[in-house]
Amino acid sequence: MNENVEYAVEMRNITKCFGSLTANDKVSLKVRKGSIHAIVGENGAGKSTIMNVLYGFYRADEGEILINNQPSKINSTHDAIALGLGMVHQHFMLAGALSVTENIILGSEPTSGPMIDYKAAKEKIKSISSQYGLQVNPEKIVENLSVGEEQRVEILKTLYRGAKILILDEPTAVLTPQETEEFFTILRALKNQGKTIIIITHKLAEVLAISEKVTVMRLGKVVGEVETKNTSAEELAKLMVGREVLLRIDKSQYGKPREENILSIKNLSLSDTYGANLLSDISFDIKAGEVFGIAGVEGNGQTELVEVLSGLRPPSTGTIALQGQDITACNSRQAKELHIGHIPEDRHKRGLLLNSPLTENAILGLQNNTKLVGWPLLKENQITSHTKKLIQEFDVRPPDPDIAVRGLSGGNQQKLIIAREFSIAPKFLIASQPTRGVDIGAIEFIYKKILELKASGAAVLLVSAELDEVFSLSDRVAVLYEGKIVGIVEPEKISQQEIGLMMTGGKKSQTSKT
């Protein structure tokens, strides 16, 4: 490679340990000035850690960092900002009640005398936003912004402080396809004006679309550094997981939906205590052997729909029927007894007793099953063997029924939940964000299990924020927007772009004002 290439960031042999865990093991990284550099890897691969070291959140135990070819000590985020680094976190750090301007200048307020010089601040923000095409109204209150706009505010915040190197942690996780494209346009504009961008992501398609170079991490080490134009999604996935991964699931081999309706929902509505509609007039059927997907931007009624269907919350009006039997009034216990499985969207909030052992988690929801629970005592041997069976069938690691679930990785926790829900032989499975925070290897496994369940004649409701997931698994997809179904489509007959449009209400996407 050309010797006089300028590197904006160079990290040499960075090692960072947390107790006995080595999060980064001699990680080296070179980012060319004015390029877009992607870092990919599974959960726990150490990609966030290395960026937090760069941004001064953590101090490396070993190794050195060069910024613009100068050895640099970064002991705090202050140092990092002074060196021209800026970081946008996956979860935005904005004060919702304040205006865009106030958020951007927070911590580096321009003053005239004792007063904040809002006029100067606004001028500066306007000039930055027009320079990079980051359109946002500086007067607006942040909580009224769309997610895409919030992200632009975050980027503006870093640019306002003079950042020349931007670190973006999973920036597209919360965006619709349209918003993602606009976001990429912005990234390219930034790059063309000389900024260096480091983007952490796990979406391989985006890596291929936007980056010039990719660093792949696995288990705290760099396992590959490739030029984007010389690689493919398959190769990257293989590097990330360490083995061949099936990226495209062929759902056709799991059969077509049958004639019989398993679930029928009619005119389902739900309003909150103030009378606002959370769900309005939702009707659909799911057939035996069908995966019915729900697409939509998060917060458009998905959570509520799942709560209603799983018996956690009664609907305001409408009916739910399972194989013709009215189950509208069933609570979550009765739903379980009717073989309705539920993989909850937030496994820590709903799905698990984190500090309890695997055994107690394996019987959550099954505590009325007389095979496991006698009178008056629990049947401990049966519970242990039931747990071991779940562990074995779903390859949960470590395979110890007595350790606390907290000690398991996200993927293994999710596998335990899925194993438990599958153990009731579900006729109807509600799978809400089944692969959230799960690594690629486990995702493949979970997809296969869901499709096997479908093939066995169960009905599956799949709710996911990952459009790819909904597309590749579902036989039909309903798009939810503001609590209403705006359309039910077959994924083969529609593009992701069109779905994306429907996700924002079929109107022009909010972010396309630019």
Added chain:
Amino acid sequence: MQRIVDALLFPLLAVVSAFLVGAVIVLLVGDNPIRVYEIFFASAFGTVDGISYTLFYATPLICTGLAVAIAFRCGLLNIGAEGQLIIAAFAAAWVGFTLDTSKWLVIPLCMIAAIVAGGIWGGIPGLLKARFGSHEVINTIMMNFIAVGIVSYFTQYYYRLPGDPILQTKPIVEQAHIPRMNAILAPLGIDFPAWLPLNLGFVIAIIACVVVYVFLWKTKWGYELRAVGVNPSAAEYGGINVSRSIVIAMCLSGALAGLVGINEVLGYRYRYYDGFSAGYGFTGIAVALLGRNHPLGIFLAAILFGSLVRGGLFINIFSDRVSKDLVVVLQAIIILFVACEAFFSFLQKPSTGGKS
């Protein structure tokens, strides 16, 4: 076994540290800590009398410790064990001086009265929490005041013997007395001094420990109750009726606190004596905390706190400069050390979960 050692480690360290700090305080007031602790241990554990008094003082604390723990396992803070045990003691006394029948009838009825009264008094804040979401901490505190007021009123105006200068009810009938340790151990050929107040109440407290353990960890209801305590959202998801678990936990908590009434009224004073409780309900919180909300831990912690009462009396009398207030200081320091467990965490291995 390893788990038990691990669980005991921090509370033990807290106790040892508290005693060390106590020693410094003794030095500061100009006394000899070795001699003071010698008095303490000799009086609390050195003789049959000492041990049995220690156990007698521990008995109500075992009950209230269990009461606090069972609520805590369901995610609830029962600050109202004090009120619950007062109501329970009064109920036991009322049955005891009202029913003049055979001991086979009156003793069980007195016990049931104590358990039910305590259970109801605990169940009310539970119901309020489950039904209206009002916070159990506030409500149990308020229920304490109500209990004290009601019971004092009835004692004063209805059940005090004419001319009695002490605020206490008339005595319960002879048949309602439960046997003291000397009567319990005599058939086994053990000669136990008759003057010692240790009684059947202590045995009941031990049985309660076992029952609570089995209930919490071996039955479905205990599982449900703990699931609610660990993660109510997940419990609800698992089809557990969270509201019902809350009510049950508070009822059981009150009932366990009510056991104090059995020890006190049927086994010791044979009447309701206003102000008999030396803050047992509140000390029970400390006992539960030190005992890590586990029956075995609570049993041991209660004995420690019982010994502090017994030893405190003797330190007060036989040491030169230390009053029994030091014992209160020790108690407070133990609790402080237990509460800031992180202080000892440097001893912990850096592993994250999992046993090897």
